Amino acid sequence: MNVATILFYLLSAVILGGGLLAVTSRKIFRSAVFLLFSLIGIAGLYFLLEYEFIAAVQIVVYVGGIVVLIIFSIFLTHGSGGDMEKPVLIRAVFSGLAAILGCALTYLFIKEQVFIKSNAAAIEPSANNIGSQMLSTTEHGYILPFEVVSMLLLAALIGCIVIAMKVKTEK
């Protein structure tokens, strides 16, 4: 047991515990806060894997953006928030059964699968390498998806404004 192992188990406990409480808590605001812990745990996992750039992106976009957006929308739609009603028992039982059996089946496949590791020299996932490959126009560049995603973000931005805009009604 070295430090990395202990950290991995700690982070896994935070991720899975946070996720489980986020989907079962009856108070919606608490549910959002547990989701926050789960996402921070995932960012910690990326730090453990030494992918610092993606960990920073995870914190900035998910923790700083999406969760704050969710909390704002909870305030707009629930006020301070009461308890949510319990899920119907039969639905909860069958959903739980489906989730557990699906998890067991998938993990069985993962255990049986033999993964083949590539032996080529490793590239460091630094911001420098990521940036130059993402914006390169050669065979392994990602410039086209980058441009498409930028168009998608613009479309989503305009779409959000149009959908959430209040239409004035004539009296």
Added chain:
Amino acid sequence: MNEISLNHYLFVSCALFFIGVYGFLTRRNLITMLMAIELILNSININFIVFNKFLFPDKLDGLFFTIFIITIAAAEAAVAIAIIINLYRNYKTIDVEETNTMKF
């Protein structure tokens, strides 16, 4: 670092995915369903990063997929919340059982 194998990480992401599926099936509130979808997307991101780290350290493709998934998840969350707020304005509730105008 060597004691933790690929399978440990894959188990975490697999369990997180099915926690998200459970939440999506049991919850009947649109915001909590959106939160379950975020959990599912995050478990997929862990998979991409871990495969990139352990199986293909000579490439960065898994990392790019993760970046694009995060971007699209942000756009998706923003549009979903705009729709939820519009729905709340019309129905005063965001429970999926009660907003059934477009349903036969």
